[in-house]
Amino acid sequence: MPCRTIALALTLALPVLAQAAEPVPVTVTEKSFKCLSDMTPVRGFFVDNLSGDLEATLKVARSPVGGVYPPGSVVQLVPTEVMVKRETGFSPVTKDWEFFELDVDRNGSTIRKRGFVEVNNRFKKNCFACHVAAKPEWDMICEKDHGCEKLPIPQHVINALQKTDPRCSVSDATALQRFTSWMVQKLSPN
Numbered sequence: 001m002p003c004r005t006i007a008l009a010l011t012l013a014l015p016v017l018a019q020a021a022e023p024v025p026v027t028v029t030e031k032s033f034k035c036l037s038d039m040t041p042v043r044g045f046f047v048d049n050l051s052g053d054l055e056a057t058l059k060v061a062r063s064p065v066g067g068v069y070p071p072g073s074v075v076q077l078v079p080t081e082v083m084v085k086r087e088t089g090f091s092p093v094t095k096d097w098e099f100f101e102l103d104v105d106r107n108g109s110t111i112r113k114r115g116f117v118e119v120n121n122r123f124k125k126n127c128f129a130c131h132v133a134a135k136p137e138w139d140m141i142c143e144k145d146h147g148c149e150k151l152p153i154p155q156h157v158i159n160a161l162q163k164t165d166p167r168c169s170v171s172d173a174t175a176l177q178r179f180t181s182w183m184v185q186k187l188s189p190n
Contacts, residue, residue, distance in 0.1 A: 023087035026050055026072050033102060033109040035168035036079060043143065044158070048074040050084065066137030071096070075141060078158060079104045079165040081121055083131070083140070091116045095140050099127035106166050123152055 032050055039046035040054065042061040049057040051072025060067040061075075069075070073085040082100040090096045094116045101113040101121055113119045117128040131140040135147040142148030151158070 023071065023089060024051070026084065026086050026090075028084050028086075028098065028100075028114075030109050030111055032074070032084070033076075033082060033100075033104075033167075036076060036162050036165045037168050037170075039074070039076065044155075045075060045077045045143075046162075047076075050074060060139070061141075066135075066139065068095075068139050069141075078161045079167065081127070083127075093117060094128055094132075097131070097140055099131075101127075104165065104167050108167060125152070 028050065034048070036046045039048045040058060042058070045061075047057050047061050048054065049070070049072045051070070053070050053072060056070040057073040060069045060073075069085045071085050071087045075083045075085075080102045082102060084098050084100065086096045086098050088096060091098065098114060098116060099119040100111055101119055103110040103112050117126075119127045121127060130148055131142055133148045134140050134142050138146045
């Protein structure tokens with residue numbers, strides 16, 4: 001009799017266990033993206049978690065030895081470029097990261113491009129090609145000494161872009177002026 005009880009219990013439990021093992025889909029829409037200052041800063045970039053597990057995202061982001069970001073993690077350096085960690089198995093080639101190119105204004109975000117290995121940023125650089133160079137322990141996140149190519153814009157310009165996110169209620173006019181000055185220098189024929 002005990003064997004029949006165990007067999008019945010396993011028969012009833014296995015479908016529930018199998019269902020629990022399936023990854024929970026991460027839903028990403030234009031409303032998923034918010035002002036950088038509403039996210040959590042970590043060493044010059046910003047993180048969030050669309051699945052509500054910000055603590056797990058921060059644990060990896062702040063780790064001195066790296067780790068694998070949990071599904072729902074959002075990593076953002078500037079307002080117009082975002083990485084979102086999708087559910088396990090969604091895109092093994094990109095370690096389940098999806099790349100986004102956004103248009104942003106005071107009304108929010110519009111997704112210009114989204115995808116995995118095919119998304120290019122405004123500098124015509126392929127997101128995946130840069131991030132795949134990160135050492136394995138950094139889960140495709142590029143920072144100094146992570147193995148990625150150096151960014152083509154100086155740190156003060158990155159800081160200015162971060163401070164002038166138009167989705168934020170307060171914007172830094174001085175940072176915008178520095179960014180504009182840098183752009184004029186870069187685009188000037190002399």
